[in-house]
Every structure is written in structure tokens, then in C-alpha cells.
Amino acid sequence: MGLIWIGLVMGLVGTVAMDLWALLLNRLLGQGMPNWGNVGRWVAHLPRGTVFHDDIGAAEPVRGETAIGWVFHYGVGVVYGVLFVLLAGGGWLAHPNFLPLWLFALxxxxxxxxxxxxxxxxxxxxxxxxxxxxxxxxxxxxHTVFGIGMWLPVALIL
Structure with a gap:
């Protein structure tokens, strides 16, 4: 399996772990879930030339903003997984020490x-x-949970 594919799996599993953590905190402690609609609205306004908003909730709503936010969230997670594997290289994959991955995730x-x-x-x-x-x-x-999620598939499979 190539480095890109391994990084893709790592980023995907890490992002899923982060989302499961948020769901667990929501169910057990009543903590609010991330609002991916606001993130999607922010992303959708980027091509319009607006990076910084005073209040994203007051910005013009965008059709499909929640879906855009979720895609962005998973896209960033996958990019981070691939970036880490490319930076760490095959040597790290041969001996996947958690510490460098945890520091990267932080x-x-x-x-x-x-x-x-x-x-x-x-x-x-x-x-x-x-x-x-x-x-x-x-x-x-x-982000620690994200790092654990990225490390697990490598530690368990390779």
C-alpha cells in the first residue's frame, strides 16, 4: 500500500475517531456538537473573498453549508494524514511510534x-x-483523539 493511501486511511480514521469522541461527549456530558454548517458557510465565503467575519452566523447563508462543512472537515483530516505520512516516511511506518504523530496532531x-x-x-x-x-x-x-485514530490503523495493520 502506497504512502498516500496509508495517509488517506490514517486521516479518515483519525477524523472518524474525533467525531465519535464528540458524539460520546455529547451523549454522556451534554456537550454541544460541532456546527459544521458554520464551517461550511465560512468555506463557501472564501471564494467570495471573505476570510474573516465578525460573526459567521450573521453572514449570508449558503445552500448546502452543512454538507460543505462536513466535506471540509473530512478533507482536512485526510490531508493531515497524508501530510504526516509524507513527512514521516517509510521509516516511521516500519516502527509507528505514537509520540511524533501525537505532536503532529497537536x-x-x-x-x-x-x-x-x-x-x-x-x-x-x-x-x-x-x-x-x-x-x-x-x-x-x-486533536489527541485524532492522533490516536490516525495511529490505530497503522499500529494494528502494519
Whole structure:
């Protein structure tokens, strides 16, 4: 199996793990689910030249924005999986140590903190929300789950 395919599987499984984690937190603790419609709205406004919104909820709605958000979410997860495998190479695949993958998964939160969240009007690293530190910690935990999800298929299959 080529590096690209392995990375694709890793990113897909990692993203599914992250979504299952969100569902578990929702069912057990009543934590809200991610709003992929808002993400889709943000993505759909990018080609129109708007990267940063004061409030994505006040931006013009876009047809199919929830589907766009889900596709974007999984697309980014797959890109991260492929990027990691290409950076780590076959040597890592021969001995898939979790630590470098976990560090990579934690670093990927930077795109959310410094592009997506401010783009949707939430501020850098959720600074404009009521509980930014709670969101930041939950994001780091979710990205840890993403890393575990990316590592599992490699650890179990290779």
C-alpha cells in the first residue's frame, strides 16, 4: 500500500475517531456538537473573498453549508494524514511510534486557532468566546483523539 493511501486511511480514521469522541461527549456530558454548517458557510465565503467575519452566523447563508462543512472537515483530516505520512516516511511506518504523530496532531490545531476560528469571528484560539480555555483544552483533547485514530490503523495493520 502506497504512502498516500496509508495517509488517506490514517486521516479518515483519525477524523472518524474525533467525531465519535464528540458524539460520546455529547451523549454522556451534554456537550454541544460541532456546527459544521458554520464551517461550511465560512468555506463557501472564501471564494467570495471573505476570510474573516465578525460573526459567521450573521453572514449570508449558503445552500448546502452543512454538507460543505462536513466535506471540509473530512478533507482536512485526510490531508493531515497524508501530510504526516509524507513527512514521516517509510521509516516511521516500519516502527509507528505514537509520540511524533501525537505532536503532529497537536500542531494541526494551529489552523483552527489562527485561521478558522478567527475567520468565523471567534477570535484567535477562541479568545472572543465566553470560555476560551475550556474550548482550547477540549480542542487539544480532540486533536489527541485524532492522533490516536490516525495511529490505530497503522499500529494494528502494519
Amino acid at each position: 500542531v494541526t490545531i494551529a489552523a483552527g486557532w489562527f485561521l478558522l476560528q478567527p475567520g468565523m469571528g471567534l477570535g484567535n484560539a477562541l479568545s472572543k468566546t465566553d470560555t476560551p480555555w475550556k474550548g482550547r483544552i477540549m480542542g487539544l483533547i480532540a
